[in-house]
Amino acid sequence: MDTSNRAKQEYDQMVKKASPNSPIFTNCVKAFFSGGLICGFGQLLLDYFSKTNSEDDAALMLSVTLIAISAVLTGFGLYEKMGKQCGAGTIVPITGFANSVVSPAIEFKKEGLIFGTGAKMFILAGPVIVYGTLTSMIVGIIYYFIGR
Amino acid sequence: MGAKKIGKQTVRLNEGVRIMSVASTVSKKESEGPLGKYFDKIIEDSMFGEKSWELAESHFIRENMELVVQKAGLKMKDMDYLLCGDLLNQCTASTFGTVDFQIPFFGLYGACSTMGESMSLGAMLIDGGFANYTLVGASSHFCGAEKQFRAPLSLGNQRPPTATWTVTGDGAAVLAKKGNFPCIMEITTGKIVDMGITDANNMGAAMAPAAVDVLVNHFKDTGRTPQDYDVIATGDLGEVGRSLVVALMKKEGYTMDGRYTDCGIEIFDKNAQDTHSGGSGCACSAVTFCAYFYPKLMNGEIGRMLFIPTGALHSPTSSQQGQNIPGIAHAVVIEGCGEKEARK
Numbered sequence: 001m002d003t004s005n006r007a008k009q010e011y012d013q014m015v016k017k018a019s020p021n022s023p024i025f026t027n028c029v030k031a032f033f034s035g036g037l038i039c040g041f042g043q044l045l046l047d048y049f050s051k052t053n054s055e056d057d058a059a060l061m062l063s064v065t066l067i068a069i070s071a072v073l074t075g076f077g078l079y080e081k082m083g084k085q086c087g088a089g090t091i092v093p094i095t096g097f098a099n100s101v102v103s104p105a106i107e108f109k110k111e112g113l114i115f116g117t118g119a120k121m122f123i124l125a126g127p128v129i130v131y132g133t134l135t136s137m138i139v140g141i142i143y144y145f146i147g148r
Numbered sequence: 149m150g151a152k153k154i155g156k157q158t159v160r161l162n163e164g165v166r167i168m169s170v171a172s173t174v175s176k177k178e179s180e181g182p183l184g185k186y187f188d189k190i191i192e193d194s195m196f197g198e199k200s201w202e203l204a205e206s207h208f209i210r211e212n213m214e215l216v217v218q219k220a221g222l223k224m225k226d227m228d229y230l231l232c233g234d235l236l237n238q239c240t241a242s243t244f245g246t247v248d249f250q251i252p253f254f255g256l257y258g259a260c261s262t263m264g265e266s267m268s269l270g271a272m273l274i275d276g277g278f279a280n281y282t283l284v285g286a287s288s289h290f291c292g293a294e295k296q297f298r299a300p301l302s303l304g305n306q307r308p309p310t311a312t313w314t315v316t317g318d319g320a321a322v323l324a325k326k327g328n329f330p331c332i333m334e335i336t337t338g339k340i341v342d343m344g345i346t347d348a349n350n351m352g353a354a355m356a357p358a359a360v361d362v363l364v365n366h367f368k369d370t371g372r373t374p375q376d377y378d379v380i381a382t383g384d385l386g387e388v389g390r391s392l393v394v395a396l397m398k399k400e401g402y403t404m405d406g407r408y409t410d411c412g413i414e415i416f417d418k419n420a421q422d423t424h425s426g427g428s429g430c431a432c433s434a435v436t437f438c439a440y441f442y443p444k445l446m447n448g449e450i451g452r453m454l455f456i457p458t459g460a461l462h463s464p465t466s467s468q469q470g471q472n473i474p475g476i477a478h479a480v481v482i483e484g485c486g487e488k489e490a491r492k
Binding site for chain 1: 199200202295299300301302303304305306307308309310341342343344345350353357358360361364388391392395396
C-alpha cells in the first residue's frame with residue numbers, strides 16, 4: 001500500500017466522496033423546532049412561576065424544573081431517543097446540559113460513588129463549566145476597565 | 149525464510165487445519181437482523197444477568213466457549229491452548245470470561261481483527277505440531293464499547309451516517325488436526341496501515357486501506373485473484389469501507405465483484421435497524437463467520453473463502469491526542485468440505 005503523503009491526500013478525497021454527509025438541512029429544521037418548543041415550554045413555566053414569585057426566584061424555579069424533567073427523562077432512557085431526532089434542539093437548552101451530567105453519572109455507576117459517579121459526572125459538562133467560568137472572568141475584567 | 153512461508157506475508161499450512169466446530173452467541177439486536185436465524189444462542193438481556201456491561205461480555209464469552217467445545221464433542225481440558233481477545237481495556241472481558249477454564253491462554257488484541265488473529269495463530273500452533281486442539285474466539289459488547297470509546301449510552305447525541313454499530317456477542321471455534329471439516333489452508337498476516345484518518349466515527353475509512361494491503365499481498369504471494377474465491381468477506385468495514393475497498397482494489401488492478409461482501413453489511417439491516425454504515429466490533433466478523441459462512445463451507449456451498457477481519461488500532465487516549473487511526477487486517481483462507489473432496 002502506497003502510504004506517501006500524496007496517496008494519503010488522494011485517499012482523503014476518496015473518503016470524502018464515499019462518506020455520506022449528515023442531513024444538515026433536516027437536522028437544522030428539527031433542531032430549530034424542538035429547541036424552540038423546549039424554550040417555549042420554559043417561557044410558559046416562567047410566566048406561571050412569575051405570578052407568585054419574584055423574577056429571580058421564578059427564573060431559578062424554571063431552571064430547576066427543566067433540569068429535573070431532563071434528568072428523569074435521561075434516567076428512563078427517553079432523552080437519548082429525543083436527542084437522536086432533535087440533535088442540537090435538545091443539546092443547546094439547559095435540558096441538554098442536565099442530560100450531559102446525568103448520563104455519565106448513570107454510565108459510570110458501576111465504578112462506585114467516588115471513582116465512578118462522582119469523578120465521571122462532569123466528563124462532558126466539565127469543559128463547559130471551566131471555560132464558561134473563564135470566559136465570564138475575562139469579560140468581567142474587560143468590563144471593569146473599559147465598560148463602566 | 150520459513151519452509152511454510154510463501155511470498156512476503158503468507159504461510160501455507162501443511163495439510164490444512166480443521167475448523168471442527170463453531171458457536172455464536174449474540175444479543176437481541178443481532179437476532180433481529182438478517183442473520184438472526186443462524187445464531188446458536190440469543191440472549192435477550194444484554195446485561196446477561198450481570199452487574200455491568202463488562203461482566204456481561206465475559207458471560208457471553210464463557211457460555212459461547214463452553215458451547216463450542218461441547219459442539220465439538222470434547223471437554224475443556226482437551227484444549228491445548230486458548231486464544232481470544234476483545235475490545236475492553238487490557239482485554240479484561242476475555243480474562244474474566246475464561247479464568248475458570250484453566251487452559252493455557254494467549255490474550256490477543258487486534259481490535260476488531262481479533263477473530264482473524266486468533267484463527268491464524270491457533271491454526272499455526274496446530275500446524276507447527278504444538279497442539280492438537282486450540283480454542284479461538286473474539287467478542288465485543290455494544291454498551292461496553294460505547295462506554296469506553298464513545299459517549300455514555302443515555303447521552304442525547306446524533307450518530308453520523310458513517311458510524312457503525314458494535315455487535316454484542318461472542319464467536320468461537322475449535323481448531324483441530326484431523327477430520328472432515330472446513331480447512332484453514334493459508335494465512336496472510338496484515339501490516340499496520342495508517343492512511344491519516346482521524347475521524348473515529350468513520351472506522352470503515354480507517355480500516356479499508358489495511359484490508360486492501362493484505363488483499364493485494366495475499367494475491368501476490370499466492371498468485372491468485374479475487375475470482376479464485378467463492379466468497380471474500382472483510383470484517384466490519386460497513387457500506388463506506390466496502391465501497392472504498394472496491395475503489396482502492398480497482399486502482400491496484402483487481403476487480404472486487406459480487407463475491408466480495410463485508411460481515412458488517414451482512415449482520416444488520418441498516419434501514420430497519422438504524423445501524424447506519426453497518427456492524428462493527430470483534431464479534432461482528434466472529435459471529436458472522438461462525439453462524440453464516442461456516443455452515444456454507446460445511447455443506448460445500450462455498451468452496452473457498454477469504455475471510456479478512458479488520459481492526460482499527462486506536463485508543464480513546466491516542467485519538468484525543470490527535471493521533472491517526474491505523475488499521476490492520478488478517479486474511480485467512482478457508483476451504484469447504486466440498487473443495488477438499490474435489491481436489492482428491
